[in-house]
Amino acid sequence: MEKKKYYIENYGCQMNISDSEIVCSILDNEGFIQTDLIQNANIILINTCSIREKSEKKILLRINQIKYLKNYKKNLIIGILGCMAEIFKKKFFKINKIVNLILGPDSYRELPFLIKKILNQNGKYINTYFYNNETYSDIIPKRKKEKITAFVTIMRGCDNMCTFCVVPFTRGREKSRDPISILKECEFLFQKGFKEIILLGQNVDSYFWYGGGLKKNFNKFSLKNNTIINFPKLLELVAKTVPFMRIRFWTSNPNQITLNVLNVMKKYKNICKHIHLPVQSGSNKILSLMNRKYSREEYILLINQIYKILPNCSISCDIITGFCNESEKDHNETLNLMNYVKYNFSYMFIYSPRKLTYAFKKFNDNVSLTIKKRRLTEIINLQRKHSYYRLKKSIGKIQEILIEGISKKSINYFYGRNSGNDIVIFNKKNSKIGNLIKVKINNCTSATLIGEIF
Ligand code: SAM
Numbered sequence: 001m002e003k004k005k006y007y008i009e010n011y012g013c014q015m016n017i018s019d020s021e022i023v024c025s026i027l028d029n030e031g032f033i034q035t036d037l038i039q040n041a042n043i044i045l046i047n048t049c050s051i052r053e054k055s056e057k058k059i060l061l062r063i064n065q066i067k068y069l070k071n072y073k074k075n076l077i078i079g080i081l082g083c084m085a086e087i088f089k090k091k092f093f094k095i096n097k098i099v100n101l102i103l104g105p106d107s108y109r110e111l112p113f114l115i116k117k118i119l120n121q122n123g124k125y126i127n128t129y130f131y132n133n134e135t136y137s138d139i140i141p142k143r144k145k146e147k148i149t150a151f152v153t154i155m156r157g158c159d160n161m162c163t164f165c166v167v168p169f170t171r172g173r174e175k176s177r178d179p180i181s182i183l184k185e186c187e188f189l190f191q192k193g194f195k196e197i198i199l200l201g202q203n204v205d206s207y208f209w210y211g212g213g214l215k216k217n218f219n220k221f222s223l224k225n226n227t228i229i230n231f232p233k234l235l236e237l238v239a240k241t242v243p244f245m246r247i248r249f250w251t252s253n254p255n256q257i258t259l260n261v262l263n264v265m266k267k268y269k270n271i272c273k274h275i276h277l278p279v280q281s282g283s284n285k286i287l288s289l290m291n292r293k294y295s296r297e298e299y300i301l302l303i304n305q306i307y308k309i310l311p312n313c314s315i316s317c318d319i320i321t322g323f324c325n326e327s328e329k330d331h332n333e334t335l336n337l338m339n340y341v342k343y344n345f346s347y348m349f350i351y352s353p354r355k356l357t358y359a360f361k362k363f364n365d366n367v368s369l370t371i372k373k374r375r376l377t378e379i380i381n382l383q384r385k386h387s388y389y390r391l392k393k394s395i396g397k398i399q400e401i402l403i404e405g406i407s408k409k410s411i412n413y414f415y416g417r418n419s420g421n422d423i424v425i426f427n428k429k430n431s432k433i434g435n436l437i438k439v440k441i442n443n444c445t446s447a448t449l450i451g452e453i454f
Pocket residue numbers: 013051052158162164165166167202203251252253278280318319320349350351352353354
């Protein structure tokens with residue numbers, strides 16, 4: 001039988017990119033062939049995101065756009081994967097009749113079997129069940145050809161229950177991946193020529209290996225403490241296993257990151273000095289409504305500790321503006337906190353109410369869109385100033401840069417990243433993509449460093 005071609009389109013966060021790589025690996029192992037041309041595909045998979053309404057709308061529009069392809073290929077399979085599968089469940093079949101497969105983030109192993117079933121017998125299939133032990137630990141994701149940076153997922157799901165966030169409902173509760181499989185994958189990536197690893201999780205500091213299963217079920221487990229591997233231990237193991245690779249991790253939670261993590265970062269040269277530490281708001285009232293489990297004062301103490309232990313560490317964050325009951329005073333407290341920390345960069349969002357969340361059910365989305373937009377603009381403008389302030393501090397310094405590719409501005413220039421995750425553009429000289437080189441920083445814009453090979 002002719003081999004079937006699949007096309008996959010990805011939306012959302014790094015976790016989704018990593019999941020799409022897992023899906024490709026599962027399908028390739030079963031003899032399916034990936035195509036980059038949607039028109040050539042027998043199977044179209046959309047890996048979806050539900051974090052904000054905007055992302056969902058964009059994806060629904062996209063599914064409508066590709067409807068016409070069904071006219072040309074009667075047996076075309078269209079599958080919805082990931083977060084939106086968990087939110088819409090069977091409703092997807094009704095909303096869009098062209099969809100024949102719906103799979104949540106824990107069911108990707110079933111893809112080859114279900115695709116073959118649809119090809120042979122037609123029909124529509126759905127599995128949105130969360131499996132307590134599924135971490136895809138034995139699957140090596142199929143990565144892009146440029147062997148520079150690889151995502152390595154270390155945990156799945158989230159237990160934090162921030163009142164605004166849909167993740168615990170779309171990705172299930174927290175479970176960690178077997179550390180042996182993580183280390184093996186890192187070793188494998190090094191052998192394959194990759195230069196950098198990004199350890200991924202919704203909340204990496206919560207990594208907790210006690211033999212498998214949900215973190216919340218730990219108390220039912222009898223062997224307990226002597227077998228536990230937590231995040232600082234894992235980070236140290238990874239840094240030792242691949243000493244010639246750069247290590248990053250993403251995302252940290254202010255409530256769970258420990259001094260041990262900072263000390264491990266300090267001890268190992270190959271761990272990049274950058275922490276993504278979403279604050280969400282600078283107001284204690286809003287942090288409490290968001291159920292973030294830390295106060296503004298505790299967050300500031302943490303920032304001080306980071307700069308004490310790692311003086312040159314970059315800190316970035318996520319901020320949500322216009323959450324329920326956010327007053328002008330609360331907004332100003334966010335701006336004040338930003339002025340204190342002076343983040344290297346931030347992802348900044350307007351609050352988007354999400355069904356299933358506590359905030360959607362219990363609070364009133366009572367900040368008008370006009371106010372939300374105005375506050376967002378103020379936050380973005382301030383962040384721009386701070387990014388410029390931070391980047392300017394690098395001028396005159398010699399930094400170690402990992403070359404990632406050719407600059408969009410000119411083919412005579414490469415771009416890469418320093419340890420703090422800033423993008424640097426510089427002349428090519430005799431260097432190659434993938435090299436770790438020294439660059440002297442001569443100038444900057446509000447988003448990019450400009451330098452020359454030293
Ligand atoms: N687990 C991380 C945390 O909570 O710190 C990040 C998870 S989420 C994939 C990335 C970011 O999206 C969050 O940090 C938050 O700023 C933003 N976000 C999540 N839910 C949102 C919502 N309902 N409206 C607007 N932004 C949201």
